[in-house]
Amino acid sequence: MASRGPLRLAAFALALSTFAGAALAGEPEKPQTDKPQVDKPLGVVELFTSQGCSSCPPADEFFAELATKENVVALAYHVNYWDYLGWQDTLSTKENTDRQYDYMRAFGSRSVYTPQAVINGRSHVNGASRRDVDGALARMDRAGEGMRVGIKVSRISDRVMIDAGDAGNGPADAHVVIVYFNSPQTVQIGQGENSGRNLTYWNAVSDIQTAGMWHGKAQRYELPMTEISKKGGCAVLLQSVGKDGMPGPILGAAFIHKPDRL
Numbered sequence: 482m483a484s485r486g487p488l489r490l491a492a493f494a495l496a497l498s499t500f501a502g503a504a505l506a507g508e509p510e511k512p513q514t515d516k517p518q519v520d521k522p523l524g525v526v527e528l529f530t531s532q533g534c535s536s537c538p539p540a541d542e543f544f545a546e547l548a549t550k551e552n553v554v555a556l557a558y559h560v561n562y563w564d565y566l567g568w569q570d571t572l573s574t575k576e577n578t579d580r581q582y583d584y585m586r587a588f589g590s591r592s593v594y595t596p597q598a599v600i601n602g603r604s605h606v607n608g609a610s611r612r613d614v615d616g617a618l619a620r621m622d623r624a625g626e627g628m629r630v631g632i633k634v635s636r637i638s639d640r641v642m643i644d645a646g647d648a649g650n651g652p653a654d655a656h657v658v659i660v661y662f663n664s665p666q667t668v669q670i671g672q673g674e675n676s677g678r679n680l681t682y683w684n685a686v687s688d689i690q691t692a693g694m695w696h697g698k699a700q701r702y703e704l705p706m707t708e709i710s711k712k713g714g715c716a717v718l719l720q721s722v723g724k725d726g727m728p729g730p731i732l733g734a735a736f737i738h739k740p741d742r743l
Contacts, residue, residue, distance in 0.1 A: 520631040523552045524618045525718065525734045527599040528608045529581045532570040532682075533563035535674035540596030540609035541682060545665075548683035553618070554716050554734040556660055558686045560595065568673030572663065572685040580689065580728070587727035601626060602720055602731040630655075630695075630719055630733035641709055641737055643702040643717055645695050648732070653697035655721045655732055659704070661688040664713035684714060695719055709737055 528544050530537045547555040558577035559570050585593050588605060596608030601621050606613035621627050631646035645657070662684040670678050693702055709715050719733035 520633055520735075521628040522554050522734055523622060524601050524627050525554045525556070525731045526614060526618070527580075527602075528555070528557045529560055529577070529593070529595055529597040529599070530557055530608065531560050531563040531573065531595050532668060532670055532675060532680065533566045533568045533673040534595045536609065537596045538675065538678070538680055540598070540607075541680060543609060543611055543614070545681065545683045547614075548665075554718075554736060555684055556662060556686055556716060557682060557684050559682070560593075562593070563595070563673075566673045568670055568676070571668055572682060572687075574687070576689050577686055583727050586725075587723065587729065601628075602718075602728055626730065628731070628733050632717060632719060632733045632735040634717070634735050634737050636706070639706045641704040641706055643704060643735075643737070645700050645702070645719055645733060647699045648697040651697070651732070655695045655719045656691050657693040657695055657702060658718040658720050659690045659692045659737075660686055660716045660718060661690075661712040662686045662714045662716070687712070692717075704737070714738075 526544070526547055528540060530541055530544075541557070544555060544557055547553050548557075558580055559572040559574070560578040560581055561570060561573040561575065562578060564570060564573070581593050581597065584599055584602075584605065585591075590605075597605050598608035598614050598617075599605045600614065600617040603621065603626055604617060606617055608614065618627075629651055630648055633644045633646075635642045635644070643657070663682075665681060665683045666685075667679055667681045670676055670680060692704070715737040717735055717737055718731050720731045721729035723729050
């Protein structure tokens with residue numbers, strides 16, 4: 482694939498309060514949880530895909546399996562640079578494309594491609610290759626390059642609490658990134674390389690917001706429940722960022738379920 486000029490990741494401001502410890506002012510409220518959250522998932526798979534890419538449907542199908550696993554945080558970023566082939570991806574955003582180009586520069590690559598799967602923010606493989614994706618997740622887990630920092634999610638009244646753990650002797654700084662995504666949906670492709678096909682897409686990212694900073698110590702973040710309720714789904718990533726602002730390794734991750742699942 483031909484690459485375009487460098488794009489910058491758009492940062493979003495989110496009204497998010499942070500707490501250095503677990504204590505809240507006044508009498509603490511009991512977290513309301515119906516289902517235990519996975520503290521440290523196996524890893525994060527970020528698939529860069531497009532409805533206009535003929536090579537992407539096998540990757541999208543495999544990704545649907547990943548999206549149903551409790552121990553994998555799977556996010557699909559639909560990009561827009563294949564729209565010129567005749568079909569405008571209905572789920573693509575400029576911010577999704579920006580994120581892929583930022584990864585391109587972080588990895589020292591010369592171009593972007595689909596389907597690309599970025600594993601734990603550390604490396605990329607062919608998103609349609611089950612062997613490559615599963616192999617990368619297992620290899621990083623064995624090498625200590627998986628989710629090193631635990632993240633727990635709970636609900637108190639009309640707030641979502643995100644508790645990031647302590648890094649110990651590990652990395653000291655990371656961004657708290659909130660990633661919103663759509664519920665599964667089937668799209669009828671009208672033109673382009675996949676014309677005439679009905680394809681189902683899972684966890685298609687609709688918005689990315691940098692919500693705050695984590696500095697290596699256990700810390701609590703508070704998110705309004707209304708922000709979760711109006712979205713199809715949500716995940717939190719604890720992602721280190723280089724001095725040049727490019728995305729780095731993901732240290733922790735968790736899904737933030739909608740109110741009926743918290």
